[in-house]
Amino acid sequence: MGKLPDLLTIGDVAARSGVPHTALRFYEEKGLIRAERTGGNQRRYPRAVLRRLAFIRAAQRVGLSLEDIRAALSALPDGRTPTKADWARLSRQWQEELDARIDALHRLRGRLTSCIGCGCLSLKSCALQNPDDELSEYGPGAPKLKPAVEGGI
């Protein structure tokens, strides 16, 4: 375990990033990361991949899909180590994303609060009746959630 070589094996990357090697291959298949190959077809990763992975995991924690992350990362150079400017650009983007999400949560929280007020017994004014805000596009599962429709609850 002396000096780090410039190119890491998949095992190295797994150990250092905490991402299972199976997931690393999966991410590669999905276009989130890349690796060179040795003559014997084994993967060799540049060290920059570790930062990429940290980013991917961080983004997942915020609830973004791998596809979203892939799209965002495609802005980063694949070959060279990203410059400060590259990362700054990305970070700015992410902050907007995060801000939007925080905002949406705040709004939902506000609705619940007003729901205590109405007791959810007077249907007319229940805030849950009009749930059309940002996160509605963001349902789990494969098929998109349809927004709640006409007529109220």
Place this chain on the structure above:
Amino acid sequence: MGKLPDLLTIGDVAARSGVPHTALRFYEEKGLIRAERTGGNQRRYPRAVLRRLAFIRAAQRVGLSLEDIRAALSALPDGRTPTKADWARLSRQWQEELDARIDALHRLRGRLTSCIGCGCLSLKSCALQNPDDELSEYGPGAPKLKPAVEGGI
């Protein structure tokens, strides 16, 4: 379309809630909602189910799993219409949940901000190195995410 009957068919519920009938059966299977049956085995829903559904969908938008939601809803009476007190209790719980999530997002956002500062070039101080906070338990997909491990990036 005169007065509403006291018991709704699955089609009624689907139309009024915006939740597809397939999903309604799915939710029933998962224990999120219930229905009486006619002599001929068709579902008949009490009107309270609509509120329950609105709640389920709202919770999903916040990113909670159906299992979490099921657990929370199990606090509500199944037969009778929930009282103001029932809902107030639930709402209070949810607010805490939401607050926690908002908090986690804020922290992540803060990390990114500091990351612009470090330019993500000086690895020593990159905030992404220590991503151990609340949402880490909250990865997508079936298997739990492992937390990032030793050694930094």
Place this chain on the structure above:
DNA sequence: ACTTGACCTCTAGTTAGGTCGAGGTTGCAC
């Protein structure tokens, strides 16, 4: 040179959150 662990590909399985369709009943309106 040989051994052995780390690596390769490929297929299949898992969980969550559903949808779709076949094949058969029900229930309401005329």
Place this chain on the structure above:
DNA sequence: GTGCAACCTCGACCTAACTAGAGGTCAAGT
């Protein structure tokens, strides 16, 4: 009393994000 839309169950399929294992190859230490 008959027509037909709406309902029923059940099993197959879907996407996302992975994991597990079989069967075979590579590379590094002795």
